[in-house]
Amino acid sequence: xxxxxxxxxxxxxxxxxxxxxxxxxxxxxxxxxxxxxxxxxxxxxxxxxxxxxxxxxxxxxxxxxxxxxxxxxxxxxxxxxxxxxxxxxxxxxxxxx
Numbered sequence: 001x002x003x004x005x006x007x008x009x010x011x012x013x014x015x016x017x018x019x020x021x022x023x024x025x026x027x028x029x030x031x032x033x034x035x036x037x038x039x040x041x042x043x044x045x046x047x048x049x050x051x052x053x054x055x056x057x058x059x060x061x062x063x064x065x066x067x068x069x070x071x072x073x074x075x076x077x078x079x080x081x082x083x084x085x086x087x088x089x090x091x092x093x094x095x096x097x
Contacts, residue, residue, distance in 0.1 A: 031057040 035056035039048050 028057070031060050034059060 032053055036053045039052060039056055
């Protein structure tokens with residue numbers, strides 16, 4: 001029975017990995033499509049190649065990741081600012097009392 005359960009768990013794991021790979025491929029395809037669209041707006045078809053599209057797609061991905069990191073940092077700083085402001089308000093209220 002444990003062999004059957006182990007086989008089932010392995011099948012589930014493989015299916016999950018396949019879904020992740022498919023999702024990654026879809027995301028990369030979207031970036032490649034956007035990159036090619038951007039390049040084709042600037043250059044004619046014979047003036048760029050697959051390597052150029054890959055470079056632009058990599059740049060777009062890095063840019064989006066940097067933006068995501070910055071958004072997270074801003075959210076953390078905003079949360080810290082709220083805590084500090086609340087602390088200042090409490091201290092002022094204690095001084096007034």
